[in-house]
Amino acid sequence: MRNERLKMMITAAMFAGIIAVAAQVMIAIPPVPxxxxxxxxxxxxxxxxKEYACLAIIIYILLGLGGIPVFAGMTGGPGILLGPTGGYILATLPAVICISFLLDMFGHNKFVAIGANMLSVVIILSIGMVWLKMVSGISWExxxxxxxxxxxxxxxxxxxVAALVGVVIRRRLVQAKLIRATPL
Structure with a gap:
């Protein structure tokens, strides 16, 4: 049991690293890349x-908050989280909670995953947009x-894409006993 938790915590840290690398692949479109x-x-x-998906996001955010350049454009520090893009970064945690909750509730299949991931887009963009407006002072429009x-x-x-690929990867990782299908 303890080894399983340690393995999953390491996996969460690896996913935080994947998120940090993915954040660097960007096209600069002002005001948000x-x-x-x-x-x-x-x-x-x-x-x-869910608990390890949330842990991965928390690790990512804390690394960036601590000044490690994991946010888009190799940036980090509290100024980024308090700036115009901070809402999008912080909104990833409620988005992950939403996806995980819906997948746990209705099953890890492609249809639920597509719906859950689409809803997470609305969550991230809505929170990010409100944050952008409040921080930058631009109009709602x-x-x-x-x-x-x-x-x-x-x-x-x-x-x-994330839903379709994620469901397949998850299924294969569970079959290979590299991750677990149910909470500890």
């Missing part, structure tokens, strides 16, 4: 058991267009 952060977050939530609308279609596509 477009990155692969969201697909890595959705994959994490689709693959890992500007926040909606620049902080939500331009990312909606690409992120919904990423949510479908």
């Amino acid at each position: 477009f990155s692969l952060l969201t697909i890595a977050v959705m994959l994490t939530a689709t693959i890992l058991p 500007g926040a909606f267009k620049g902080g939500m609308l331009i990312f909606l279609i690409p992120d919904l596509v990423k949510s479908i």
Whole structure:
């Protein structure tokens, strides 16, 4: 039991690293960069058991908060979390909780995963947009267009990819007994 928990904590840390790398693959679109952060977050939530998916996100956020350059553009520190993009980063935790909850409640299949991941996109973009508006002082229209609308279609596509790939990877990892299907 203890070895299993240690293995899963190490796995969560590895996923935090994957998220950090994915955040660096970006296209700068002011005011918020477009990155692969969201697909890595959705994959994490689709693959890992909920407590370890949440742990991966918390590790990622704490690393960045501590100044380690894990956020988009090799940035880190409290200034990033308090800046215009901070809401998107912080919104990844409720998004992961949502995905994990829905998958646990309705089953780890591609249809539930697609719906859960799409809902997580709405969560991330909504929280991020409100944060962007509050921090930057731009209009609601500007926040909606620049902080939500331009990312909606690409992120919904990423949510479908993350769901389909994540369900397959999870199934194979469970079959290989590399991760567990149920909580400890």
